[in-house]
Amino acid sequence: xxxxxxxxxxxxxxxxxxxxxxxxxxxxxxxxxxxxxxxxxxxxxxxxxxxxxxxxxxxxxxxxxxxxxxxxxxxxxxxxxxxxxxxxxxxxxxxxxxxxxxxxxxxxxxxxxxxxxx
Amino acid sequence: xxxxxxxxxxxxxxxxxxxxxxxxxxxxxxxxxxxxxxxxxxxxxxxxxxxxxxxxxxxxxxxxxxxxxxxxxxxxxxxxxxxxxxxxxxxxxxxxxxxxxxxxxxxxxxx
Numbered sequence: 001x002x003x004x005x006x007x008x009x010x011x012x013x014x015x016x017x018x019x020x021x022x023x024x025x026x027x028x029x030x031x032x033x034x035x036x037x038x039x040x041x042x043x044x045x046x047x048x049x050x051x052x053x054x055x056x057x058x059x060x061x062x063x064x065x066x067x068x069x070x071x072x073x074x075x076x077x078x079x080x081x082x083x084x085x086x087x088x089x090x091x092x093x094x095x096x097x098x099x100x101x102x103x104x105x106x107x108x109x110x111x112x113x114x115x116x117x118x
Numbered sequence: 119x120x121x122x123x124x125x126x127x128x129x130x131x132x133x134x135x136x137x138x139x140x141x142x143x144x145x146x147x148x149x150x151x152x153x154x155x156x157x158x159x160x161x162x163x164x165x166x167x168x169x170x171x172x173x174x175x176x177x178x179x180x181x182x183x184x185x186x187x188x189x190x191x192x193x194x195x196x197x198x199x200x201x202x203x204x205x206x207x208x209x210x211x212x213x214x215x216x217x218x219x220x221x222x223x224x225x226x227x228x229x
Contacts, residue, residue, distance in 0.1 A: 004160070031215060042221040043161075043206070056216065091160050095215075106151065107217065109160030 002026070004110035006092050012116045013082055021077040021113045025094030032075050033095075033107060034067060038088040049075060082117045089114050121145055122209055124220035132228050134196055139223045141190045141207035148210055150190050151217070152181055155204040197227045 005024040013019050025032050034046040045059040049069045060066070064083075069075040079086055093107035123142045131137055141150070149168045153161035165174050167183035167190060174181045178201075180193040194201055204224050208217040 033215075033217075035219075040221070043208075043217075043219040045216060045218075048215055050215075093160070106163055106166050108163065109153075111158065111160050 004092055004094055004108055006090075006110035006113050008113060009111065010114045010116075012118060015084060015117055016081055018078065018080045019082055019115065021079075021090050021092075021115070023075045023077070023092030023110060025073060025075070025092070026108055027073075029094035029096055029108070030072065031095045031097060031107075032069060033093045034075070034077050035091045035093065036088045037091055037112070043091065046077070079115075082115075084117050087115055087117045121218045122207055122220035124205075124207060124223050126223060127221065128224050128226075130226040130228065131197055133198055135227075137194050137197055137225070139192045139194075139205055139225070141192075141209075141220055143188050143209065145209070145211065146187050148187070148212065150183055150187070150210070151208045152190070152192055153206040153208060155206060155222070156202075161204075161206055194225075197225075199227045199229050201225060202227050 004026055007022045011019055030051055032049040035043045036046055037043050047054055047060055047067050048056040051072045052069050064080045067077045089112040091109050091112045093109045095107045121143055125140045149166055151166050152164045154164055155161040165181045170185045170187045172183045178195045182191050190207055204222045206219055206222045208219045210217055
């Protein structure tokens, strides 16, 4: 079946504008994750969804960041009043299980959205 | 502090050579994954190891999980240019969902 898809692939925005990033997980995957990847920083966990609930939002950098998931499928990551330090690649991943088994760690990633804030 | 340390950070070798990449931590992980990422793409899962001392082989790639489940290695035999990419290790603790990633090893295999 289809893999994880993300849109847009690239986004250039002006400082202070809001942006929405979209993720379509693999069908049937109950768990969904957002990460941020910056040069030299590795992948940084942002938020985890199990179904439509987000039991772990601990990685969101500030209250300008929010995410939601509807219908246990598509997720949107919203960044309000973007800042230059928000520039990064935002990666979405999904997995078959959220917790309790090693399968939870087998996450399948989308190609990412490269966000550039000017 | 980085929970998972990968070494080396950069590695440039000639086609046909062997190499080993290391992933070390002072923490115990319930499972550990290795991913490969190419430019402009997301990481692709290569393997999951769960049991201390476990060894898994994927063609020319051999993955080992340390006995204490704190470290792992990836060995590539007779490297090819197609092996070029960023190799990431990621560990899960406790409930398994939250992966901690190393910063990666950028491998370049020259023809």
